[in-house]
Amino acid sequence: MQILITAERIQERLDELAVEIKQHYREQPITIVGVLTGCLMFLADLVRRLDMPVRLALIQASSYRGAVTRPGELQVQAELVPDLRGRHVLLLDDILDTGRTLGHLVGQLRGLEPASLRVGVLLRKEGRQELPLEPDYCGFRIPDLFVIGYGLDFNDEYRHLPHVAVLPAATSSTTDRA
Ligand code: 5GP
Ligand code: MG
Numbered sequence: 001m002q003i004l005i006t007a008e009r010i011q012e013r014l015d016e017l018a019v020e021i022k023q024h025y026r027e028q029p030i031t032i033v034g035v036l037t038g039c040l041m042f043l044a045d046l047v048r049r050l051d052m053p054v055r056l057a058l059i060q061a062s063s064y065r066g067a068v069t070r071p072g073e074l075q076v077q078a079e080l081v082p083d084l085r086g087r088h089v090l091l092l093d094d095i096l097d098t099g100r101t102l103g104h105l106v107g108q109l110r111g112l113e114p115a116s117l118r119v120g121v122l123l124r125k126e127g128r129q130e131l132p133l134e135p136d137y138c139g140f141r142i143p144d145l146f147v148i149g150y151g152l153d154f155n156d157e158y159r160h161l162p163h164v165a166v167l168p169a170a171t172s173s174t175t176d177r178a
Pocket of ligand 2: 035036037038039061062093094095101
């Protein structure tokens with residue numbers, strides 16, 4: 001499988017993102033809301049670099065079901081989100097593609113009246129965005145390819161890989177032509 005971003009490069013970039021985050025918030029407490037399931041590696045590796053007051057929360061959003069590389073209907077489960085009123089919230093997702101997921105979640109979290117709301121993504125796909133959403137923190141810009149690893153899955157596989165790789169076209173083309 002073609003490695004797009006090595007494990008070493010990801011870890012180096014997380015050092016830089018952590019500095020940006022700490023510089024912005026200073027010592028203000030923040031609540032990081034991770035978007036399950038893709039955020040897991042990004043969230044876990046990033047928060048361990050944040051020596052500042054941090055609360056963790058999770059929200060689940062998914063638009064991919066099974067062995068597909070094209071999104072379907074967005075489903076959100078917010079039962080694990082605590083009271084965010086008056087808190088500085090940083091929403092973290094694995095990848096910004098069309099922007100529909102984060103666009104929806106930003107709207108939903110704004111309704112909970114946080115003191116501030118920022119968005120961080122590990123990856124941002126070039127030329128795919130449909131909604132005007134500018135992430136405050138972005139790890140890497142990538143071309144329009146279906147990627148896996150470091151939290152990102154295909155049919156629930158490959159999330160555990162320490163790097164980001166490109167799913168071979170042959171894998172998706174047999175299952176994704178509905
Ligand atoms: P959006 O709503 O921005 O189109 O898509 C965001 C969600 O779609 C991400 O949170 C991720 O779960 C999924 N997604 C988008 N592009 C990819 C990709 O290339 N690989 C994988 N594994 N998931 C993706
Ligand atoms: Mg996701």
